[in-house]
Amino acid sequence: xxxxxxxxxxxRFQLSNFSRVSSDFSSLAPxxxxxxxxxxxxxxxxxxxxxxxRTSHLRHHPNQISxxxxxxxIDDSSLMYTALRENYEELGIGETQVxxxxxxxxxxxxxxxxxKPFIGFIDSSARFCPNPHEVADIIELPLAQVLESxxxxxxxxxxxNSSHLVYxxxxxxxxxxxxxxxIIEQLRLVFH
Numbered sequence: 001x002x003x004x005x006x007x008x009x010x011x012r013f014q015l016s017n018f019s020r021v022s023s024d025f026s027s028l029a030p031x032x033x034x035x036x037x038x039x040x041x042x043x044x045x046x047x048x049x050x051x052x053x054r055t056s057h058l059r060h061h062p063n064q065i066s067x068x069x070x071x072x073x074i075d076d077s078s079l080m081y082t083a084l085r086e087n088y089e090e091l092g093i094g095e096t097q098v099x100x101x102x103x104x105x106x107x108x109x110x111x112x113x114x115x116k117p118f119i120g121f122i123d124s125s126a127r128f129c130p131n132p133h134e135v136a137d138i139i140e141l142p143l144a145q146v147l148e149s150x151x152x153x154x155x156x157x158x159x160x161n162s163s164h165l166v167y168x169x170x171x172x173x174x175x176x177x178x179x180x181x182x183i184i185e186q187l188r189l190v191f192h
Contacts, residue, residue, distance in 0.1 A: 009047060013101065034070055034113045035082040035086070035115065035118060036068065036069025036083055037068050037087045037098070038183065039098070043124060046143075048142055048143060049141055049143045050139070051138075051140075052068060052134075052136075053065055053135070054134065056136070064178065065176045066179075067180060068083075073085070080100060083100075083116070090134050097122055097123040098122055100118050100119065102120075104117040107186070110178075113179070115183075146171050167185060171184065
């Protein structure tokens with residue numbers, strides 16, 4: 001993984017058989033349709049993954065580590081557009097600076113979201129302009145570090161007269177859990 005180029009990663013991703021990370025929250029339906037972008041960037045011949053730390057005052061998932069994304073607006077033409085729009089709103093990176101090359105299976109969350117994860121490369125010359133109302137910090141980690149770590153665990157969490165598995169993935173010293181951890185684990189399974 002350390003020596004993989006951008007083109008090799010894209011080819012390997014597109015040839016992958018997806019193993020699905022469990023997320024059966026059907027008892028919590030209906031779900032809110034949403035999308036995230038798994039942004040990658042090449043720096044110094046290394047592929048990095050971009051995450052954000054959400055601000056503390058947000059209604060949904062305050063202070064959590066996440067990918068840029070959110071719920072679909074009625075005017076969004078597609079879930080890919082939702083992911084690109086949210087990426088622009090949160091990080092200030094326009095859609096012309098993002099090359100989406102694939103997506104992962106939808107992931108349903110304990111909080112009632114049905115998330116479509118898209119994956120793409122951000123132009124390495126793009127300048128991040130985080131929205132201070134949504135993003136407290138931008139986290140950039142080597143993709144190899146994130147994907148080579150098999151360290152993850154699940155906990156059963158009670159919700160609405162039932163219990164559900166929630167993913168936790170300690171990565172690079174950041175407390176990553178919930179949908180973001182499950183998406184990272186899904187991505188790890190693609191490459192292993």
